[in-house]
Amino acid sequence: MSTIVINELKSESLHLLREYQKSPSADIRNQLVQLNFGLVRKEAHHWINQCTESYEDLLQVGSLGLIRAIERFDMSKGHAFSSFAIPYIRGEIQHYLRDKGSPIRIPRRWQALQHQATCVNRELQAKLHRQPTDSEVALALQIPLSEWQEIRLACRNRAxxxxxxxxxxxxxxxxxxxxxxxxxxxxxxxxxxxxxxxxxxxxxxxxxxxxxxxxxxxxxxxxxxxxxxxxxxxxxxxxxxxxxxxxxxxxxxxxxxxxxxxxx
The missing domain is CATH 1.10.10.10 (Winged helix-like DNA-binding domain superfamily/Winged helix DNA-binding domain)
Incomplete structure (x- = not known):
């Protein structure tokens, strides 16, 4: 999608948000949902590999979070709407997953790397006489730093x-x-x-x-x-x-x- 199109969508979204804040209506709200639905798709895609729920269900639940964000957004605060809406969408999905009892699962490859990292950490700590950095652990595991940080975060958030x-x-x-x-x-x-x-x-x-x-x-x-x-x-x-x-x-x-x- 070109920069011009993206800017036009943002401009239209801001215009509708102003209108909705002045006079809330289902029609304007639905237009805002359609314009910002990409935020829901992005968040649903993030969670689809970590739970047993369907992509369509996650989209529906995430849409509820988007609607709540639209209803609570205050333009006078100066926040970007996307930054404001994402926590609502994510929170709605997480709340749904907890209620459904769907366990957050970590990919087997990540579990294997986390287990391997325990040994790597021990070896590096003995060699360096300090706690190794994330970059050093990622290098030893031969994976990108960003992936190692995601693995750590996923394992930490499992509990x-x-x-x-x-x-x-x-x-x-x-x-x-x-x-x-x-x-x-x-x-x-x-x-x-x-x-x-x-x-x-x-x-x-x-x-x-x-x-x-x-x-x-x-x-x-x-x-x-x-x-x-x-x-x-x-x-x-x-x-x-x-x-x-x-x-x-x-x-x-x-x-x-x-x-x-x-x-x-």
């Missing part, structure tokens, strides 16, 4: 995410993910769909470096020292970013005003 899981802060001790979720009902289980969407939206609003620091420390389970080495910044800067990022996320989840996250 339910506990809100009681500790989150390290080297200066102020530990906290847990549940502390940034306002509703105390969600204990020791996956993030509720609404909170998951809100957390993803809050992450999008963070300055890029702060978001990277939080992802390395809490998603990839690196120490703050390892994160500093990966990003080429000081450990003190990482520590500041962790505290600042968690504070911004917590305020955003609670709907409290917060200072702007600026680059240092």
């Amino acid at each position: 339910p995410l506990s809100l009681d899981a500790p989150m390290r802060d080297e200066d102020e001790g530990s906290t847990c993910l549940g502390e940034i979720i306002p509703d105390p009902r969600y204990k020791s289980f996956q993030l509720a769909q609404e909170d998951q969407i809100r957390l993803q939206q809050a992450l999008i609003q963070l300055e890029k470096r702060t978001r990277e620091v939080l992802e390395f420390v809490f998603l990839h389970d690196l120490t703050q020292k390892e994160t500093a080495e990966r990003l080429g910044i000081s450990a003190v800067t990482v520590s500041r970013r962790v505290k600042k990022g968690l504070k911004l996320l917590k305020n955003s989840m609670l709907g409290l005003p917060s200072e702007v996250d600026e680059a240092e």
Whole structure:
């Protein structure tokens, strides 16, 4: 699809979103669904190889998420609609898969590589006298770095995410993910769909470096020292970013005003 066509579709979508915000109607909403249905197809395609549900079912469920995004999108916030809608579409599909009890399955090849990586990690750690980087592990496995990172993420996400899981802060001790979720009902289980969407939206609003620091420390389970080495910044800067990022996320989840996250 040419750039001109894409820009025309975006322009038409923005026009319809303005009209829908002024005067909601089923006709305008349906037009918006048709224009943005590619977002649903993309997300359904991502999940089709990880569950037992049909592609058509995932499209229908994802469309519900797209409709919810259309109804809740606020143009005054300045967000791109696609960035706003994807978490809703993904959340709707994930919620559906949990309700259906369809297990998220990891391809056999990835399972074999994950098992092989355990041995590779051990060998590299003995050789380098430190924890190997993702790039070094991927090189040893003879696979692209992006694929290794997907394998790690898939294996990590296979188990339910506990809100009681500790989150390290080297200066102020530990906290847990549940502390940034306002509703105390969600204990020791996956993030509720609404909170998951809100957390993803809050992450999008963070300055890029702060978001990277939080992802390395809490998603990839690196120490703050390892994160500093990966990003080429000081450990003190990482520590500041962790505290600042968690504070911004917590305020955003609670709907409290917060200072702007600026680059240092």
